[in-house]
Amino acid sequence: MAELRLETTAIPGLVVLHLPVHEDSRGWFKENWQREKMVGLGLPDFGPVQNNMSFNAHRGATRGIHTEPWDKFVSVATGRVFAAWVDMREGETFGATHHVEVGPDVAVFVPRGVGNSYQALEDGTVYSYLVNDHWRPGQAYPALNLADESAAIPWPIPLAEAEISEKDLANPVLADVTPMAPKKT
Amino acid sequence: MAELRLETTAIPGLVVLHLPVHEDSRGWFKENWQREKMVGLGLPDFGPVQNNMSFNAHRGATRGIHTEPWDKFVSVATGRVFAAWVDMREGETFGATHHVEVGPDVAVFVPRGVGNSYQALEDGTVYSYLVNDHWRPGQAYPALNLADESAAIPWPIPLAEAEISEKDLANPVLADVTPMAPKKT
Ligand SMILES: Cc1cn([C@H]2C[C@H](O)[C@@H](COP(=O)(O)OP(=O)(O)O[C@H]3O[C@H](CO)[C@@H](O)[C@H](O)[C@H]3O)O2)c(=O)[nH]c1=O
Numbered sequence: 001m002a003e004l005r006l007e008t009t010a011i012p013g014l015v016v017l018h019l020p021v022h023e024d025s026r027g028w029f030k031e032n033w034q035r036e037k038m039v040g041l042g043l044p045d046f047g048p049v050q051n052n053m054s055f056n057a058h059r060g061a062t063r064g065i066h067t068e069p070w071d072k073f074v075s076v077a078t079g080r081v082f083a084a085w086v087d088m089r090e091g092e093t094f095g096a097t098h099h100v101e102v103g104p105d106v107a108v109f110v111p112r113g114v115g116n117s118y119q120a121l122e123d124g125t126v127y128s129y130l131v132n133d134h135w136r137p138g139q140a141y142p143a144l145n146l147a148d149e150s151a152a153i154p155w156p157i158p159l160a161e162a163e164i165s166e167k168d169l170a171n172p173v174l175a176d177v178t179p180m181a182p183k184k185t
Numbered sequence: 186m187a188e189l190r191l192e193t194t195a196i197p198g199l200v201v202l203h204l205p206v207h208e209d210s211r212g213w214f215k216e217n218w219q220r221e222k223m224v225g226l227g228l229p230d231f232g233p234v235q236n237n238m239s240f241n242a243h244r245g246a247t248r249g250i251h252t253e254p255w256d257k258f259v260s261v262a263t264g265r266v267f268a269a270w271v272d273m274r275e276g277e278t279f280g281a282t283h284h285v286e287v288g289p290d291v292a293v294f295v296p297r298g299v300g301n302s303y304q305a306l307e308d309g310t311v312y313s314y315l316v317n318d319h320w321r322p323g324q325a326y327p328a329l330n331l332a333d334e335s336a337a338i339p340w341p342i343p344l345a346e347a348e349i350s351e352k353d354l355a356n357p358v359l360a361d362v363t364p365m366a367p368k369k370t
């Protein structure tokens with residue numbers, strides 16, 4: 001079984017975590033998020049206030065690319081996703097991208113201001129994430145079109161065959177996104 | 186869609202939550218845990234430090250009955266469980282039980298000192314929970330036998346046909362459990 005391991009990426013603050021998964025005759029068990037161990041390895045001390053789950057009935061369901069003014073700790077409970085991020089923060093790395101396949105043995109820390117998206121690779125995939133601020137209905141945040149040509153995310157399933165929400169189909173291209181300013185402190 | 190609703194039980198502090206589940210063409214979305222709304226409805230202000238997930242390959246996998254010195258916020262990501270609790274705290278309600286079927290639209294707050302257990306009702310069920318203290322390897326806490334005759338949990342799948350860990354098969358009966366003392370403050 002693999003040790004807990006953190007990996008940095010081309011997007012500053014976006015961290016990919018490799019999680020130990022304990023298998024036995026019943027199935028498996030994982031510490032999906034463990035504050036002390038992960039902070040010990042260099043993850044920011046993340047205090048979640050909300051846990052969201054989204055169920056994707058079919059392979060191909062695609063959600064994103066969403067930027068909110070809070071951090072996210074994302075993972076899958078079952079199934080597998082192709083996950084992709086686009087840096088939407090003001091500054092030199094605006095527009096930088098990263099992608100990775102996420103099964104139950106991977107989690108990703110997505111810092112505030114980085115656009116988040118994924119495509120389900122299996123029917124019945126459940127995506128679960130923790131956030132450190134509360135979502136409120138009616139607030140709009142910068143979102144980027146899944147098909148944006150400058151980000152050019154290599155979706156395994158062509159977007160023409162993907163299930164996408166009306167809202168996400170209407171998201172603008174990168175040139176029309178207002179970069180997210182740093183948090184006021 | 187149901188409103189978020191909390192329900193008290195015969196075990197003091199054990200709260201069953203009914204969660205709104207937003208369905209659409211992609212699948213569904215739920216706020217599995219939402220600190221502000223839930224505290225507003227009376228849930229203790231729970232600050233998780235760890236998120237665990239357990240995958241149960243087959244209907245019948247049964248885990249418990251485990252008591253630890255921390256609170257748990259339990260739910261399922263996919264599938265369905267029969268979940269049961271036994272009060273193992275010192276005092277008048279020692280031995281009191283509660284059970285409920287938990288699908289994606291239910292979550293349960295399990296206070297410190299209440300024994301926790303569940304049986305998967307579907308193949309591929311994923312159970313997810315948040316806890317407000319860190320588990321450490323090698324620590325033993327009071328556990329109760331799944332087959333205890335005084336608790337008499339009405340498991341839908343007979344335990345003789347259930348997948349149970351070696352550790353759980355060795356748990357003692359209620360008469361041999363040392364009740365959990367209140368937290369030192
Ligand atoms: C984010 C959020 C959404 N909702 C409601 C609003 C909708 O009725 C329903 C689905 O929301 P949508 O925004 O379409 O869900 P989805 O496309 O999966 O996007 C969400 O999940 C994404 C990751 O999956 C995040 O990056 C987005 O910020 C978040 O909005 O759930 C809530 O009730 N609470 C929430 O926190």
Ligand SMILES: Cc1cn([C@H]2C[C@H](O)[C@@H](COP(=O)(O)OP(=O)(O)O[C@H]3O[C@H](CO)[C@@H](O)[C@H](O)[C@H]3O)O2)c(=O)[nH]c1=O
Nearest residue numbers: 022029031237239248249251252253301302312320350352
């Ligand atoms: C609880 C816990 C366990 N483990 C490891 C120890 C084992 O190698 C493996 C499975 O642990 P078990 O204790 O057999 O898992 P399980 O029977 O599902 O019981 C756990 O999950 C139960 C709920 O499912 C809790 O009520 C128990 O307290 C908890 O121990 O995971 C961790 O690495 N971290 C943990 O936090």
